[in-house]
Amino acid sequence: MGSTTANIPTWLGVAASATLVLIAILISWRERLGLEREVAVAALRALVQLALVGALLLFVFDRGGLPAAFGWLVIMVVIAGFVAGGRARSIPQARSHAWWGIGVAVTMTMGLLLVLGTIDAVPRVVIPVGGMVVSTAMVTAGLGLQRTADVVDDQRARIEARLALGLSPREAFLEPYRTAMRTALVPSVDTTKVVGLISLPGAMTGLILAGVDPWDAIRYQIVVMYMLLGAAFMAAVISARLAQRSLFDDAERLVRTLQ
Amino acid sequence: MPHTDGPAPELFTLSEVTFVAGGRSILDHVSDHVHEGHVTAIVGPSGSGKSTLLRMLNRLEEPTSGSIRFRGIPLPELDVRELRRRVGMVAQHPAMLTGRIDDEVRVGKPDLTDGEVDSLLVRVALFHIERERRPADLSGGEQQRLALARALAVGPEVLLLDEPTSALDRKAAESVDAVIASLVGLGLSVVLVSHDLERAAALTHDALVLDSGRLVDRGDPARVTYLEGG
Numbered sequence: 476m477g478s479t480t481a482n483i484p485t486w487l488g489v490a491a492s493a494t495l496v497l498i499a500i501l502i503s504w505r506e507r508l509g510l511e512r513e514v515a516v517a518a519l520r521a522l523v524q525l526a527l528v529g530a531l532l533l534f535v536f537d538r539g540g541l542p543a544a545f546g547w548l549v550i551m552v553v554i555a556g557f558v559a560g561g562r563a564r565s566i567p568q569a570r571s572h573a574w575w576g577i578g579v580a581v582t583m584t585m586g587l588l589l590v591l592g593t594i595d596a597v598p599r600v601v602i603p604v605g606g607m608v609v610s611t612a613m614v615t616a617g618l619g620l621q622r623t624a625d626v627v628d629d630q631r632a633r634i635e636a637r638l639a640l641g642l643s644p645r646e647a648f649l650e651p652y653r654t655a656m657r658t659a660l661v662p663s664v665d666t667t668k669v670v671g672l673i674s675l676p677g678a679m680t681g682l683i684l685a686g687v688d689p690w691d692a693i694r695y696q697i698v699v700m701y702m703l704l705g706a707a708f709m710a711a712v713i714s715a716r717l718a719q720r721s722l723f724d725d726a727e728r729l730v731r732t733l734q
Numbered sequence: 735m736p737h738t739d740g741p742a743p744e745l746f747t748l749s750e751v752t753f754v755a756g757g758r759s760i761l762d763h764v765s766d767h768v769h770e771g772h773v774t775a776i777v778g779p780s781g782s783g784k785s786t787l788l789r790m791l792n793r794l795e796e797p798t799s800g801s802i803r804f805r806g807i808p809l810p811e812l813d814v815r816e817l818r819r820r821v822g823m824v825a826q827h828p829a830m831l832t833g834r835i836d837d838e839v840r841v842g843k844p845d846l847t848d849g850e851v852d853s854l855l856v857r858v859a860l861f862h863i864e865r866e867r868r869p870a871d872l873s874g875g876e877q878q879r880l881a882l883a884r885a886l887a888v889g890p891e892v893l894l895l896d897e898p899t900s901a902l903d904r905k906a907a908e909s910v911d912a913v914i915a916s917l918v919g920l921g922l923s924v925v926l927v928s929h930d931l932e933r934a935a936a937l938t939h940d941a942l943v944l945d946s947g948r949l950v951d952r953g954d955p956a957r958v959t960y961l962e963g964g
Contacts, residue, residue, distance in 0.1 A: 633829040636881075639792060640842030641819035641888055650831070726793050727814050 536598050544598035551609040552578050559617035563624040567721040567730065573616045576714030580612040580706040581605065593698055611703045612710035615659055619711030622655035623718045627729065634729050644723035652719060656711060663707035667700050742769040745892055745923055746791060750800035753786055760786050762947040763800065773924045775934040775955060778944035784927045788894050791925060792821040822890030826897040828881030830869035838869045838880055842888040854883040858913050875906025879913055892923040900929065911937060931955060
């Protein structure tokens, strides 16, 4: 990556930027929003969390090597599965479906990028790029499971009408499943459509801040957008397909979901 | 409509069928049978367990204990999809699943020819209908009859009907009743659920009266004891 001549804030600079937190607290106090305490806690949490992550990254980059980087990814996937699965409590084993969906999406996406040599197999690249993939996969797996739970509630009669005609659970669930997947994935497609027009995405912003030529930065960003699109689809579809299996019992009945 | 051909073979045999949901007993040791070629009405006030019993006949529900046989074979021993093709079902408010009349008839059997679709629509007195209309836009009685055609398309031996006419006005209800009567005349067996024995009686050979999950009477619909709303 390009050499950095950019001016990264010093700790003194960070302290100076805390004035802006003070302004936020002041506004909350003047306007009686009652958020002073929360703002202070949030700012402090951000500082502590990021400092810890920074220290950990430093350690991994210096000594941990690739195994530590992949270990990091695994931990992220585990946490992401918890979060995404929690979005659809009414689906049996939702967490396990989310883990599989996110895990497979991350493995496939990162594997492909590494095997094709698109990104470097070094912790400095694997962790941040993997993090983006995990978080996108988490969001779409969660959305996919949540929408699946919604269509089961809304379309129970339609699903049972198809089962009653002797169709398989997969056939009976096809229409609701497609509805769920479309609503879960449209945001990802839309984000890809408007990238650069409405938002300057994170990876590109970071590279530009770090002094990289914009023309180089966008190449990285294109790769990021493409990989996130792939990961989003894989995560949503795999989680939802697994959810579908757990929604029907041995006698091909739609199970009663817990509301 | 008394049946006079002597004892008909048993289509369904219920033995001590019990269903408990959420700690509440919905069906309580129900034992009885349904004869082939008959219209059997399951009647009772709402909450008496009659819809649950109907849904057990094509395994949309499973008894907590007890067993159900179809032509002598316990339901769990039959392939469930085959069972559901042999035992058709139409809900009280049937969901319309497609955007065209022909597609609706083909949901369970996509390879029906146009001629087969036509003859099914004739059987449910919908032949006159414009094929381009959206099934969801049809009247309640027409939707009910289209759902009958959709169920008949897969070639069932018996139809399960859940309150087939209770959501319809009198004229629409009569048109649905006429279709059911003509299907029975062609040899189809029917099990229907109704909260209104008087209405059901005109079509029915046998009535099973449920109250609070118990079978309280059974037999000729003109003679069984059924306290409406009781």
